[in-house]
Amino acid sequence: MxxxxxxxxxxxxxxxxxxxxxxxxxxxxxxxxxxxxxxxxxxxxxxxxxxxxxxxxxxxxxxxxxxxxxxxxxEFYFYQHRVLSYVEGRFVPFPINRDTLVEIFGINIATYEVEEFLEKEVKKSKFNVPPRNFRDVVVSQVGERLYELFFKNYTKKQWGREPEELAPDVARRIPVRTNRDGRYFSDKYQGIPxxxxxxxxxxxxxxxxxxxxxxxxxxxxxxxxxxxxxxxxxxxxxxxxxxxGKLEYRSLKLELRTLEQEFYQPVSVVNYPNDYDWTRVTEYKHFLNEKSERTTICYEYPIEEGEPFYVVMxxxxxxxxxxxxxxxxxxxxxxxxxxxxxxxxxxxxxxxxxxxxxxxxxxxxxxxxxxxx
Ligand code: UPG
Structure with a gap:
């Protein structure tokens, strides 16, 4: 027994x-x-x-x-996750850091000037204090312009809801960096089995x-x-x-494609906040640095019904x-x-x-x- x-x-x-x-x-x-x-x-x-x-x-x-x-x-393969976001026709580092601002605003600022720059962006913007929802958290950190470019539409697609309906915690998953650290996570231990x-x-x-x-x-x-x-x-x-009553879960439709080329994109994950129905494209070979003449990529489309992947906050x-x-x-x-x-x-x-x-x-x-x- x-x-x-x-x-x-x-x-x-x-x-x-x-x-x-x-x-x-x-x-x-x-x-x-x-x-x-x-x-x-x-x-x-x-x-x-x-x-x-x-x-x-x-x-x-x-x-x-x-x-x-x-x-x-x-054993873990040493891998530090780097994500690019496809915004205004180009690939820029995400989460937002100094290099993202240089690309988006066409300015050349030093890392010690980033905080002041973002403060000015935030000052021009409207949001609730203390933050009541996803939008408030992001806008209070980076201002409305960057929120609209990187977060607003991605979040609407991902959750099928307005960002104002989502709990602040969802936004707290994503850091905002004033330095040039282009990694998605800054945790001490990182890797892929x-x-x-x-x-x-x-x-x-x-x-x-x-x-x-x-x-x-x-x-x-x-x-x-x-x-x-x-x-x-x-x-x-x-x-x-x-x-x-039913709790809501968010699911994904994952569409795999094989391409007859060695690489499709420079990093494993590219986020597509705007313009497309998918949120991300993943190119899997980057994770373990696997060698192949072909490549496997995956489009992610958020959907309502299906395997329960995400809790909806x-x-x-x-x-x-x-x-x-x-x-x-x-x-x-x-x-x-x-x-x-x-x-x-x-x-x-x-x-x-x-x-x-x-x-x-x-x-x-x-x-x-x-x-x-
Ligand atoms: N978000 C945006 N724009 C972005 C990315 C995220 O608005 O470009 C918002 C969105 O609302 C999203 C939330 O932030 O739902 C949280 O983002 P994230 O933590 O990246 O979402 P997950 O889908 O949970 O991320 C998974 C893993 C993470 C991994 C990522 C693949 O949790 O560990 O790095 O997928 O890049």
Whole structure:
């Protein structure tokens, strides 16, 4: 018999399963899909290029515990993410830094002058203080002109909503730099698993105390098991049969293309805030510096229905989320359930944050259960 059931073999579920298994728990992991690794699943395509099935994933963290955990299961290829944004007919560095301003405004300013320049842009602009939404955060940092060029339309496309409807936190994901650092992230540890995310997750799950079952829907089998602990990583609203209404998720249509040329674009990801229906084009070979005469690229079109990739941080959803989380709290208090991850906590987690949440919650659970034994 199993001591614990983990629902979902993505990063959150696999991490939880591993920690429980190492503590001596017999763990059954059940996964609805026919593969592990959830939304960071990847595979090698016919061009010999590693493709991220559900869109580009770059690992980055400042958390040493998380970094040490993942490094037990994979080597990392040293990769620092750089993104260009296609604005006014040219490719410019994004997030906004000194070099972006030089390109856009045709000025030549030193890094120490950038702050003052942006302050002037902000002074000319209107926004709420303190910031109430996505737009307020961005405009208060860079002013209306840059907001309109880089953020407004991208955000409308990405979320299918006005930026004013989105919580400030969404905008806080993107830094504004006064220096010339052109990297997307400034975290201490960054990279791409050298053999891919799928292999990494397979190794996390490879433990004598873990049994994995793929292609099984938890909701069809949940009455068959009475484990001591259920770790749930699926959609929060679904678990409670949508009692407080549906939470919204945003999905993506990902269109892969093979091109008979060595390279398509200079970096792995180019953002297209304006003019096109897609938000990003990813050229996968850049991530692991894979050599091929051809290249595989991917267009991302945000859509409403489909695989739930993103939580949608509008007031409505956040209010519903609170109601569901009260139910979660009650269940977690019994010591029989834990809800972990982007979908189960309805939280815009990055990969490292999902792992961190799993490590913390399981460690706390194990400490508490030792105390009560
Ligand atoms: N945003 C813009 N313009 C841009 C980029 C982002 O307005 O050019 C806004 C938009 O609202 C977006 C939000 O900022 O939804 C957050 O952006 P980001 O963190 O890049 O969105 P994700 O889609 O979550 O980014 C994923 C990964 C990130 C990776 C990126 C690929 O979380 O780690 O770098 O995809 O480039």
């Amino acid at each position: 199993f001591d614990a059931i983990v629902v979902g073999a993505g990063l959150s579920g696999s991490t939880a399963a591993r920690i429980l298994a190492e503590a001596g728990y017999k763990v059954l992991v059940i996964e609805r899909q026919k593969h592990v690794a959830g939304h960071c699943h990847d595979y090698k395509d016919n061009n010999g290029i590693t493709v991220h099935t559900y869109g580009p994933h770059i690992f980055h963290t400042n958390n040493r515990k998380v970094w040490e955990f993942v490094c037990r299961f994979t 050298a053999e891919g995310y799928t292999k990494m997750v397979e190794k996390i799950l490879n433990h004598p105390n873990i049994v994995l079952m793929l292609g099984i829907d938890y909701f069809e089998v949940r009455d068959l098991f009475k484990p001591k602990l259920t770790v749930y990583t699926g959609e929060l609203d679904k678990f409670f049969d949508y009692v407080y 509008t007031q409505d959803n956040l209010v519903k989320r609170e109601k569901y989380l009260k139910e979660v709290e009650k269940l977690e208090k019994t010591g029989e359930f834990l809800f972990i991850g982007r979908l189960a906590e309805y939280k815009y987690y990055n990969m490292d944050q999902a792992i961190e949440a799993a490590l913390e919650k399981i460690t706390k659970y194990l400490t508490n259960s030792l105390r009560s034994d």
